[in-house]
Amino acid sequence: MSSGAMQSNVGNPQIYNDGDQRYSEADRRAEIERRKSELSEGQKNAHDIHDPKDNRNLEIRAKQEAVQERQAEREERQQTVTNPLEPAQRHGNEPSRGAQIDAELQAEDEEMLRKKGPYNGTSH
Numbered sequence: 423m424s425s426g427a428m429q430s431n432v433g434n435p436q437i438y439n440d441g442d443q444r445y446s447e448a449d450r451r452a453e454i455e456r457r458k459s460e461l462s463e464g465q466k467n468a469h470d471i472h473d474p475k476d477n478r479n480l481e482i483r484a485k486q487e488a489v490q491e492r493q494a495e496r497e498e499r500q501q502t503v504t505n506p507l508e509p510a511q512r513h514g515n516e517p518s519r520g521a522q523i524d525a526e527l528q529a530e531d532e533e534m535l536r537k538k539g540p541y542n543g544t545s546h
Contacts, residue, residue: 506521506522506524506525506528507521507522
């Protein structure tokens with residue numbers, strides 16, 4: 423029995439090559455970068471607020487739920503259309519008559535608010 427690195431008696435030892443199981447330097451760098459980004463960002467969906475096994479108390483959970491609700495409302499507000507003509511124009515179409523009327527009404531309202539001046543905190 424030989425004392426070489428190959429201790430298996432199966433097959434021809436000359437055909438074995440471990441090069442296909444080694445990482446190249448580029449693979450090592452990519453793995454290090456991936457791990458760094460995971461550590462800095464955290465895993466997606468790693469903390470579910472409604473996880474019963476989570477050991478956070480109810481007060482902390484309630485605060486986090488409130489933060490998530492405010493975030494969802496903020497995102498929803500950002501998705502609303504402020505210019506009624508914009509969706510049709512974005513798609514290269516002529517806006518509908520209703521959208522044109524909405525735009526006129528919105529312009530009138532904005533003009534009236536400009537004429538009234540800024541709100542100074544007093545009520546009449």
